[in-house]
Amino acid sequence: MRRDELSKVILPEDRMPKFWYNVQADMPNPLEPGLNPQTHKPLTPADLEPIFARELIAQEVSTERFIEIPKAVRQLYKQFRPSPLFRAHNLEKALDTTCRIYYKYEGVSPVGSHKLNSALPQVYFNKMQGIKRITTETGAGQWGTALSLACKQFGLEAMVYMVKVSYQQKPYRRSIMELYGGSCIPSPSTLTASGRRAIEENPDTPGTLAIAISEAVEDALSRDDTNYSLGSVLNHVCLHQTIIGQEVKLQMEMVDDFPDIVVGCCGGGSNMAGIALPFIPDKLAGKKIRLVAVEPAACPTLTKGKFAYDYGDSVGLTPMLKMYTLGHGFTPSGIHAGGLRYHGASPLLSQLYHDALIEAVAVKQNQTFEAAMLFARTESIVPAPESSHAIRAAIDEALKAKEEGVSKTIVFNLSGHGQLDLFSYDKFLAGQTEDIELSKEEIEESLKYLPEV
Numbered sequence: 001m002r003r004d005e006l007s008k009v010i011l012p013e014d015r016m017p018k019f020w021y022n023v024q025a026d027m028p029n030p031l032e033p034g035l036n037p038q039t040h041k042p043l044t045p046a047d048l049e050p051i052f053a054r055e056l057i058a059q060e061v062s063t064e065r066f067i068e069i070p071k072a073v074r075q076l077y078k079q080f081r082p083s084p085l086f087r088a089h090n091l092e093k094a095l096d097t098t099c100r101i102y103y104k105y106e107g108v109s110p111v112g113s114h115k116l117n118s119a120l121p122q123v124y125f126n127k128m129q130g131i132k133r134i135t136t137e138t139g140a141g142q143w144g145t146a147l148s149l150a151c152k153q154f155g156l157e158a159m160v161y162m163v164k165v166s167y168q169q170k171p172y173r174r175s176i177m178e179l180y181g182g183s184c185i186p187s188p189s190t191l192t193a194s195g196r197r198a199i200e201e202n203p204d205t206p207g208t209l210a211i212a213i214s215e216a217v218e219d220a221l222s223r224d225d226t227n228y229s230l231g232s233v234l235n236h237v238c239l240h241q242t243i244i245g246q247e248v249k250l251q252m253e254m255v256d257d258f259p260d261i262v263v264g265c266c267g268g269g270s271n272m273a274g275i276a277l278p279f280i281p282d283k284l285a286g287k288k289i290r291l292v293a294v295e296p297a298a299c300p301t302l303t304k305g306k307f308a309y310d311y312g313d314s315v316g317l318t319p320m321l322k323m324y325t326l327g328h329g330f331t332p333s334g335i336h337a338g339g340l341r342y343h344g345a346s347p348l349l350s351q352l353y354h355d356a357l358i359e360a361v362a363v364k365q366n367q368t369f370e371a372a373m374l375f376a377r378t379e380s381i382v383p384a385p386e387s388s389h390a391i392r393a394a395i396d397e398a399l400k401a402k403e404e405g406v407s408k409t410i411v412f413n414l415s416g417h418g419q420l421d422l423f424s425y426d427k428f429l430a431g432q433t434e435d436i437e438l439s440k441e442e443i444e445e446s447l448k449y450l451p452e453v
């Protein structure tokens, strides 16, 4: 069949990648080391062992280009991978563009997003080490759902601290977590000292990912049988997600195409890293390809944050990482893309952004919902509010190309579906979603509290 007649590109199961791609092997400037929050000295594996599996710690610092995906994980991946790459014919028509727009659909995973790509290996490596229980935080609930399922599949207990505003907006995420056997409570909670402190400081706090991380880390530190797991930001999480971009490359090859522009939404950075990092070697080899991270104007970490050492959580329990940050005490407004409300960006993406190998744009909430609605009405899938940021930017790139009279090949990551985000869509359809843009003064205030290094 000719390329322009195809609606989806399906990679056969036996061509699913058997290795994750580790960009640390190819980065022109290596990452600065993470720092121990107490001593401010470079982290050692011993600093991380109280909460992370040894294999994951090794992946965090590895510079091996390819890391093998364990067979047990590949077997579970096969339930939903390789995921399809769709050609957005109807969206192209609606935009009256000559650009070819493709989207990689990660919503086909049983939990509805890319998050299972990292939940499965994280739980697997913990199980191999005899860990019985895992704590985590979740924003929109996608990561908590993925971790609950992965824990069930490997026979571990899951304890999820869910950001309060999302817990209230997305009650069915909690139902799914519980259905899979996980426990889910709103954060801040009274179960931990960090949670109690956050409530004392602001009884009406909507919660933040940073507070939820503090709670989950504190919980994990308090028990020997328990480790902590993070759904984004860290190098090993980005590594696991690279299966996405590697599949995209094979799928593009199957239709004899190659992207000019690759787009992903960016919260902590894992789905953007997943689709974009496998293209870094092409970019370094001189291919003209743009990698664009899209964030909310209400939480513009890459576009308006500072490249500095900061904590990953609100109270300073986690290591300090060199990343673009809005400050660990920053409370983003309660926008509907709960998974993009995080003060920091993955150190890998931050370094690559600093080195101008990736780009970033910030978009406002109503623009993203408009893009989501157009996408749903043309391509039929209801996108997650987070993923809608990528749709917005992909549409903007196609419209820009039209104005310039050029044709581009645009690929974006549709990181998840939005069938459990209908509360948010209702608000948008009722005209009740706000456009919140962070002011320079607010950012300066929040950055005052960066740790001194």
Ligand SMILES: Cc1ncc(COP(=O)(O)O)c(C=O)c1O
Pocket (backbone or CB within 6 Å): 113, 114, 139, 140, 141, 142, 143, 231, 232, 233, 265, 266, 267, 268, 269, 270, 271, 272, 338, 339, 340, 384, 386, 387, 415, 416, 417
């Ligand atoms: C569907 C979806 N996309 C994107 C994100 C943002 O996370 P990340 O930047 O790690 O991909 C989330 C986070 O919850 C999500 O649920």
